[in-house]
Amino acid sequence: MIESRGLTKYFGEICAVDHVDTLIRPGNAFGLLGTNGAGKSTFLRLLAGILQPDQGEICVDGQAVFEQPQIKRRIFYIADEQYFFANATPHELGAFYAAYYPDFDRAGYDKLLHTFELDSERKVMTFSKGMKKQLSLFAALAANTDFLLCDETFDGLDPVVRQAVKSLLADAMASRGMTPVIASHNLRELEDICDHIGLLHRGGMLLSRDLEEMKLGLHKLQAVFDQPLGEADFPALNILSIKSRGRLQTMIIRGEEEQILRQVEAKQPLFVEMLPLSLEELFITETEVVGYEFPPLEL
């Protein structure tokens, strides 16, 4: 289990991570969402033991990560800006990681390389961006660590590889209880993989909840009224946003579904329907609540 309490990190005067409390349970895929500059990468680097917190702590099973090799052996970190040492080949990389991770599965690694047609003797510097990401993921999976930290790793993978990697991750989670922590802007991907979502904004954790539980609390409703209605017409409802297209109004409302329907139906709509809420809509709505939005620009 990964737990952070009051985790804070400053870069000069900029507070990149601001008193973040979170809990990542083992076996749960944790998706880390956030606006640009929210502190996702910083959070992952703190978790990987690269950065030392200025305040608070981040622990794995109750033990701090920073400068603790025995804890770091349970964590594999894939950075957004990857580094491969000069003239490295996948084969050399495997040998390198095998020296550091005692449970590194050389055979499994080679098998992955072979399956995904990555030449183990070709220099990594000649790989494309996507191939490099694949390589890192294969090394991570072969390391057999308890935790896998991915910083925008899925970006750059083609859809086929992405699906294959997802299933590998799922296998690892099921077979040995690996816990991936994935930071990404690709909300569609996260929706497929993750059980738990953390939403960072300006260094702070806006919310951290099970995905399903999050969706349960927030509803998207479309309705048609004789006259367009506003928030004031529904004083009992916590309406987060209303968008109108002609007489068709789309509302995102926080609350219980039954109560919401009751309140809306009381206004005798011509049409009403509850729609599934995507992670992207959830993200946008929640961040708009805290004022993260940009007005329409005229250039």
Next chain:
Amino acid sequence: MNSRLLSYNIRFNLRKKLWFSALSFLAFLFVLPINAGMTMPAFAAHRDASAAARISEEISRFFAPGSNVSASIIFCIAAFAAGLIFFTWMHHRSQVDFYHSLPCSRTRLLGGNYLAGALAVLLPYLLNLLLTLIVIAAMRLLPLCDFGALLAGAGVNILLFLLIYTLMVLAVVLTGNGVVSGLLALVFLSFGPALFQSYLILRRQMQPTWFSTTDWVQLTGHSSPVARYITLFTSESGVGWLEALIMAALIALLFAAAVLLYRRRPSEAAGRALAFPASRPWIKYPLVVLCAVGFGIFLHWLGDIESGSWLWFFIGALLGGLISGQLMEIIYHADFRAVKKRLAPLAVTMALVLGCCGLFVADVWGYNSYLPQRGEVARVELLLDGFNSYTSSNMVNAGVWGDNSFGYRELRDADYQQLRGEVSVSSRLSRGQISDPAAIEAALAIAAKCIAAEGEGSPDSSEDYWMDNYYAYPETTAVYIRYHLSDGRTVTRQYCDREILSRDLISEMTVIYADEQYRSQIYQLFSFDPQRVRFAEAYPFEATQLVYGNEDLYQQRDCSELLAALQRELTAWDGEMMRRELPVGTVSFRVYADDPSDDPLPQEQQSFISFSYPVYADFSETIAQLENYGIEPSYWQPDAEAVTEAVLCEYSREGFSSDDLLPVAPSGLTPIISYNSETVGTMAAGNTPVTLLYNEGRNRETAYTDSRDINWLMGLSHHEGAFRYNSFAVPSGELQVVLQYRNSYGAALTANRYIIEGTQVYGADEE
């Protein structure tokens, strides 16, 4: 697991930087085995037993850090490069994230890289040492190899390399980009020497009476490994066990500091100028102060060429501080606009620096005018370097090895250093012991005169100050005085920066020379083991010029009896006697370094230092001893028969030299019948009045050819060299005698003679 991981880390890094090891190998290949292959054949050609010791020594020098300059330079460059190459990953965020995310402690990470970098240079070096030994063995010189010296030389090279390398690593840990790392490393390597030299120069300028016995060259050399290499190049003193242990301890300490700092180093420091912002003032302000002082010294030195003014120092210090401070801000922020940042703290710093310097320049503490009260002084040590300075004959010979067939010039620097130390200012000062109350009073009076003196004196105080003009009367003197105070303190001052005329100190020195204790110690030659004194030459002034034409009379015998005779007679000669008489010649002795019998070089190639002491006409014992050397007593007497003409003439003291001393007379002057009725009387021959006539383009003069006149003038005057060895007798600043004579070879020569100041010049009675 941990040692396996460390070992893997080292091997991994070595593999990744194999090109660096290959370059190191190539570099050492040229300066060691190939160099040996080119130079050793000359050794192999000398097979006699007498050469064996020297060959062994030369082979040892080949491996010594002070001798194989190329190898030393490669070590310095390799250390600098290895520090950057093996740790440059700290300056890139992606690499830092990569390595810091690995399950490896930072200590092992740093240790692995450190060892890999060291081995990348040392393994090729050791391999090339081995190849060099193979080359030596191929020339059948291996039996002459001193393996102890070889290992010691290699060990010192390794220690110095590791010192530079570890400093470089420390610089990389403290900084966040390669350029700043390189700059900081240069600061580490040069700050110590720059600090010491700046302190030395500044102190000498601001407190010219400051006297230091510290070997500043050695001190500067020990303040930086690169400086240590340089001092090893320039001296043969070598590195002892203690120094080697200290170096090893220092390396361990610096490495520990690097590990400690690295463990605290924030990963986000990659790319920044400094990894620890708190270190910025600690790096910046000492550098600012040093640059300010350095530039101030530079402008002050330039200003002195014109008019000499401390104003240039302050201008330079201000500019130097401002430029260096803001340059560092620009480097730190990597932005030219940062030139306007942090001006206030810089202004405060500069105000403090300039204020402190101002206090010293103004000498608010009265350092330069220090003079203890008579009651405070228990005893005094006094040296007037230029007043009867017989030790100023600075003939230190550097022996040359054979016919240079070995390709090396043997400097015998250790002997040179020893001898110079034995005749150093501090050594001679300690011989000028004064405890007689009257003599102490006289010494204090001398100090008071020195403090009051003005004008520009002799070169700055240093152990290297020597009188250059062999024949001239030393008009000015440098004064060194050490007070042993009643409260146990010792205060030393020197007066070299101002014009102190020897003639102004004669009365005080007469009192001091009346002190038998002073006279018994002041002649340094007699303190040496007579076994070390192995060469003497006599120089009777008159005979040498008139008979032998500047030929020295060399003898090479046991000098102990001659030494003993001279010691007795010279020690008995006090100041009053010296005021009345001038020496008739000198005896020079050569003092060699210790254990001359162990020196493999022939005597003529060994290092020595020469002392020339005066011989007076009354030194009957000494003169009798010299007769055993073939120096006839008549040699000490002037021989007027060879003189064809004697010219009594006027001269200018400013033109006092051994050459033609007659400067051009000012135009418009007319001849007079007598120059000065008080000093010039009538001449014997025909009662001819002395007429100093003008020779066109020369001063006033009168020539005499009558042998009686010539005899009289020769009796009146003295050989110019005599005044060099007796500061009590001052040559007249107005009259001179120039002799035209023929030597024993028939060559026409000129000799200059001078009259003691105050001598009444009368004509001889006609007989």
